[in-house]
Amino acid sequence: MSERHREALAHLLYGVGAERGVASGAGGGFVLLTGEIGTGKTTVCQLFLEQVPAHCNVAYIFNPKLTVIELLQSVCEEFHIPLPRPERAVTVKDCLDPLNAFLLREHAAGSNNVLIIDEAQNLSADVLEQLRLLTNLETRERKLLQIVLIGQPELRAMLARPELEQLAQRIIARYHLDALSAPETAQYVRHRMDAAGLTQPLPFDRRALQRIHQRTRGVPRRINLLCDRALLGAFAGGRARVDRGTVDRAASEVFGRAARFAFAPWHRSAGLLALGIAAGAGFWAVASQQRAAGSASKLQPASAATAAVPTAPIAVASQPVPAAPGLSGSAAPSLLADKNQAWRELAKAWELAPGEGDPCRALEREQVRCVSSVMNLALLRQLARPGIVTLDARSGKPSYALLTALTADSATLRAGASEQTVTLAALAVRWRGEFATLWRVPPGYNGRINDLDGGAAVSWLATKLAVLDGAPPPTQRAIFDAAMKSRVLAFQLAQGLPADGRLGPLTFMQLNRAAGVDEPRLRTAP
Numbered sequence: 001m002s003e004r005h006r007e008a009l010a011h012l013l014y015g016v017g018a019e020r021g022v023a024s025g026a027g028g029g030f031v032l033l034t035g036e037i038g039t040g041k042t043t044v045c046q047l048f049l050e051q052v053p054a055h056c057n058v059a060y061i062f063n064p065k066l067t068v069i070e071l072l073q074s075v076c077e078e079f080h081i082p083l084p085r086p087e088r089a090v091t092v093k094d095c096l097d098p099l100n101a102f103l104l105r106e107h108a109a110g111s112n113n114v115l116i117i118d119e120a121q122n123l124s125a126d127v128l129e130q131l132r133l134l135t136n137l138e139t140r141e142r143k144l145l146q147i148v149l150i151g152q153p154e155l156r157a158m159l160a161r162p163e164l165e166q167l168a169q170r171i172i173a174r175y176h177l178d179a180l181s182a183p184e185t186a187q188y189v190r191h192r193m194d195a196a197g198l199t200q201p202l203p204f205d206r207r208a209l210q211r212i213h214q215r216t217r218g219v220p221r222r223i224n225l226l227c228d229r230a231l232l233g234a235f236a237g238g239r240a241r242v243d244r245g246t247v248d249r250a251a252s253e254v255f256g257r258a259a260r261f262a263f264a265p266w267h268r269s270a271g272l273l274a275l276g277i278a279a280g281a282g283f284w285a286v287a288s289q290q291r292a293a294g295s296a297s298k299l300q301p302a303s304a305a306t307a308a309v310p311t312a313p314i315a316v317a318s319q320p321v322p323a324a325p326g327l328s329g330s331a332a333p334s335l336l337a338d339k340n341q342a343w344r345e346l347a348k349a350w351e352l353a354p355g356e357g358d359p360c361r362a363l364e365r366e367q368v369r370c371v372s373s374v375m376n377l378a379l380l381r382q383l384a385r386p387g388i389v390t391l392d393a394r395s396g397k398p399s400y401a402l403l404t405a406l407t408a409d410s411a412t413l414r415a416g417a418s419e420q421t422v423t424l425a426a427l428a429v430r431w432r433g434e435f436a437t438l439w440r441v442p443p444g445y446n447g448r449i450n451d452l453d454g455g456a457a458v459s460w461l462a463t464k465l466a467v468l469d470g471a472p473p474p475t476q477r478a479i480f481d482a483a484m485k486s487r488v489l490a491f492q493l494a495q496g497l498p499a500d501g502r503l504g505p506l507t508f509m510q511l512n513r514a515a516g517v518d519e520p521r522l523r524t525a526p
Helices: 003-015 041-051 068-078 092-108 125-134 154-159 162-168 182-195 206-216 220-236 244-254 270-281 284-292 339-349 359-364 377-383 424-430 456-468 482-495 505-514
Strands: 030-035 056-061 112-117 146-151 171-177 368-374 387-391 399-406 410-415 418-423 431-440
Touching (some): 003 030, 003 041, 003 171, 003 482, 030 041, 030 154, 041 146, 056 068, 068 125, 092 112, 146 154, 154 162, 182 206, 182 220, 206 244, 220 244, 339 399, 339 431, 359 368, 368 505, 377 399, 410 424, 418 424, 424 431, 431 505, 456 505, 482 505
Parallel strands (some): 030 146, 030 171, 056 112, 112 146
Antiparallel strands (some): 368 431, 387 399, 387 431, 410 418
16 A cells, blocks of 8 residues: 555544554544545455454445445345335335344444445435435434445535535545555556566566656556556567667556557457566466476575576475575575474574474463464565465465565575575465564553553553654653554554554554564565
8 A cells, every 4th residue: 555545444443443442433424535546445445354353343335336225225235134025015214123133233332334335336315315314213322324425526516516515524534545656656567567477577667667658647547557568568579678669659558548559569468468567577387387286395596597497406304405506505494394493493583592392382381372374475664574385375285484584585584504595486385375473562562552551561652653753752651542543554554554443463563673683684685
């Protein structure tokens, strides 16, 4: 996400009160997210849905060209509310009564209820008015239903009409998602190429990136289309780099403007399109060959000279292999077959010795805990700490190695005394995101911090947040209240973490890192 996308997500989370006690029914019932076509509104919504906590019930409607009755029926269907089947025509009351009963029941159970409507610029005035009336369903404490409207810029104009003033007054959070700036456009292109497996220098030069921003106006969907076609154009012309002229020709083709040059070579077949994208990504042929041949036992060394040839096998401990050429004599590591052994190897980096038995249980006595999760490379870069990667998990016989360094195009793995640097593309063949690491527990932390808790762990948290905000440490007893939750949420968003306002291992890791706590770090060079 760009900074704009992070802010948009923060507005959604704040507006619906996804973390209990924050903004729950704060005098309204609507959250508004608008943006031009292709700016990433639906993507932000999907990220929001991934982070909605278990106590939130969500109804999502993506086709709002409905009548009032159809909309209410759709809402009930999304919330799994059974409706009566009268012999007569269904009325508004037939839908509202079961919906109200459901909302009251869920409120009593401590749940929040959120209705998300995508493409909301297509809503009619009478449907918008019915939505406003839905927010009248409330108790003395709060609204029973929060409604998120996501739409194009004309939605803002619609809500500015005098007849919709009552609805507009109930919007408690609104955000307009602008397009990407020129630097963000370049960063976005690099990210997409990395995600596609690029192992070589970026094939777009500086002037081409500037032109991409000008031609797409920073809209992500247009960037995707233009870069895809520009890569294909460079490939068809036998060029390894995309220059400004190639971007202009691609823009003429993609955006329907008169092309200055013939594009016949670009349309030979769908197979040529696949080849062009593969050439741009730089590794798909290798990855496909490895998968097709079942050679999941090979990792490709991170060397530009051997970028297309898998040469360096990595074997389980019982099957050591010789060093790969071009790695300065480093030995290919014999992988660890026992995860407890991997934990002990990782503990050495922390200057800890858990001894025999369960290493994680022993480390708890040192105020250090183990955590395992499925993560992507972007999050690993953000955490920037060594950890254990699980390889060949689907084979039924997983093996383990320590991730000790991570660069833009390579990863360094260590097992025992041996170490090897491999391409990210080769790593992806055998690694599915399983990552485990250690984190230092704050004083007084017993595994969970609840609403309105105090104590040493909350005081530690308040002090760290104050330092990060450039404020003096608190002098009064700290409480984990709504205000502190909001600060935690803002910190999570700024750090690129899943944002829920709650305190878990990832948040503590980044608090320690931001506060300068002395902990092992990933190397950024092999």
